[in-house]
Amino acid sequence: MQITPELLAGFLSKTDLFSDFSRQEVDGFLPYLQVLNLDGGHTIFQEGANGDAWYLILGGEVSVTKDMPSGPPHILAHLEPGDGFGEMALIDGAPRMATLHTVVDTILLRLPREVFLRLMSDGNVAAAKLLWAMSSQLCQRQRELTYVLSDLVEIPTQENTREYEILTQLLRTNVTWN
Secondary structure (H helix, E strand, C coil), X not given: CCCCHHHHHHHHHCCCCCCCCCHHHHHHHHHHCEEEEECCCCEEECCCCCCCEEEEEEECCEEEEEEECXXXXXXXXXXXXXCEECHHHHHHCCXXXXXXXXXXXXXXXXXXXXXXXXXXXXXXXXXXHHHHHHHXXXXXXXXXXXXXXXXXXXXXXXXXXXXXXHHHHHHHHHCCCC
């Protein structure tokens, strides 16, 4: 696949995160994105690694796995073209919460955190719009998580008292009520 600036700009304009960007803003962002061509089975990053970039899938498929203390890693999601990952790392630089690897040959766009922070400190409007779009996406995910956890926290029975207490504590400490 020949990756041209026109192809990238057209692709970005169709994603949720860049849908409100003008063509000029999308074009202005292109120089900051790295294109990665990865073979299937490639580990993009490991759980616990430094959060140093945000990624967007241009082509291929990515699997998200979480290490489990009592068994093999659990597959959390499969991501496809147009899906992004690493928003939290771009914002706070905290360690990765999951391991991501390519399922098939995959093309990724990568925005390094230090580049994003420099753009933000320079007052780059497109970077601010991207941050706003990512924040909106993270808020939506938080709402969905809140609904799921709320459904799980029902009146406890003798069989699930411990799980109820854990989920209740999780809701108290990690969910935003707005």
